[in-house]
Amino acid sequence: MCVYVCENSFIAVQIPLSNRDLSSLNTMTTTLCNKMGLIPKQKRIRVMIMGQPGVGKTALLVRFVTKKFIGDYDPNLEKMYTYQVSMESEMVTFEILDTAGYAVQDKSYNLEMNMRWADVFVLVYSITDKCSFDDCSRIKFLINYYKKKRRLSTKDHPFEVPVILVGNKVDQQYDRMVTYAEGRKRCQELGCVAFHEISVREDVDQAYAVFKEVFTSWKALSKNPKLKRSSSDHGAEAFFNSASKFISWPLVFGESACGSPSNRSEDTQEFRARASTEGHIRSSVAVCRYLPSLSARGSICSYLKK
Numbered sequence: 001m002c003v004y005v006c007e008n009s010f011i012a013v014q015i016p017l018s019n020r021d022l023s024s025l026n027t028m029t030t031t032l033c034n035k036m037g038l039i040p041k042q043k044r045i046r047v048m049i050m051g052q053p054g055v056g057k058t059a060l061l062v063r064f065v066t067k068k069f070i071g072d073y074d075p076n077l078e079k080m081y082t083y084q085v086s087m088e089s090e091m092v093t094f095e096i097l098d099t100a101g102y103a104v105q106d107k108s109y110n111l112e113m114n115m116r117w118a119d120v121f122v123l124v125y126s127i128t129d130k131c132s133f134d135d136c137s138r139i140k141f142l143i144n145y146y147k148k149k150r151r152l153s154t155k156d157h158p159f160e161v162p163v164i165l166v167g168n169k170v171d172q173q174y175d176r177m178v179t180y181a182e183g184r185k186r187c188q189e190l191g192c193v194a195f196h197e198i199s200v201r202e203d204v205d206q207a208y209a210v211f212k213e214v215f216t217s218w219k220a221l222s223k224n225p226k227l228k229r230s231s232s233d234h235g236a237e238a239f240f241n242s243a244s245k246f247i248s249w250p251l252v253f254g255e256s257a258c259g260s261p262s263n264r265s266e267d268t269q270e271f272r273a274r275a276s277t278e279g280h281i282r283s284s285v286a287v288c289r290y291l292p293s294l295s296a297r298g299s300i301c302s303y304l305k306k
């Protein structure tokens with residue numbers, strides 16, 4: 001079908017078109033609609049999920065994208081997912097980088113490039129693992145370091161990297177090593193924008209709430225033109241696109257779509273085995289939100305210097 005547009009009316013004439021013609025027609029129509037403002041601009045949010053191995057990073061994003069809780073994943077793969085969803089009546093495309101927990105400790109891993117690419121961070125620990133909780137301070141410090149050194153913040157517009165702190169596995173109350181109050185306090189100290197305690201295993205809504213928070217933080221950030229992505233951050237984006245690491249949902253589990261497994265430590269494997277044991281559900285969803293403050297940043301440094 002070929003469409004001719006006259007001044008005030010549309011005339012449709014049927015002529016045979018090849019697939020190639022159809023695809024160029026499609027592109028032309030989309031470009032035209034874009035220029036006329038008929039298609040709303042896509043909202044693309046780049047999210048990086050970080051935390052120690054076995055805390056439930058992959059489980060969280062898979063829960064969000066598929067609504068399913070799937071017991072075990074290949075722990076060594078770093079994957080990028082794209083997922084389109086409607087939030088607050090807006091179409092949002094999430095690009096989610098699921099870092100393998102071990103990678104953050106690996107010196108050859110390009111942490112700076114990955115961090116520069118992301119707009120919002122989800123920092124996950126397990127409430128049954130004090131070590132993973134303590135490590136959040138170190139990771140948050142790195143996020144601040146790599147993101148802030150490229151942004152100009154002023155007195156009126158202090159640049160705060162949106163980081164959402166998430167305590168996972170609240171279904172394992174009897175193994176709890178980090179209290180809700182401690183999580184909340186750490187969130188405040190580190191200057192994270194929000195704190196969620198969740199069980200990815202037991203509650204799909206809690207996983208969704210984390211990404212809703214990501215969307216809210218991203219919206220707040222993008223409203224401030226002074227804090228938009230710098231040109232060097234766009235360079236990081238080009239690196240990602242050329243590496244073609246994206247996996248569009250649906251993904252076949254177990255498929256080694258990118259990266260190759262490396263050896264994991266015995267300790268981590270042991271922790272993973274414990275991580276997937278049966279637990280008990282907390283009835284209420286625990287969420288709190290903080291506005292980041294300058295004094296909070298001060299306390300990160302003093303914590304890390306200890």
Ligand SMILES: Nc1nc2c(ncn2[C@@H]2O[C@H](COP(=O)(O)OP(=O)(O)OP(=O)(O)O)[C@@H](O)[C@H]2O)c(=O)[nH]1
Pocket residue numbers: 051052053054055056057058059060070071072073074075076077099100101102168169170171172198199200201202272275276277278279
């Ligand atoms: N009980 C319980 N187990 C969970 C929960 N979330 C994840 N797990 C389990 O914890 C283990 C680790 O989950 P992953 O999602 O692979 O953890 P990860 O942080 O991605 O780990 P790495 O890929 O090694 O960095 C798996 O056995 C999951 O089934 C939860 O909410 N409750």
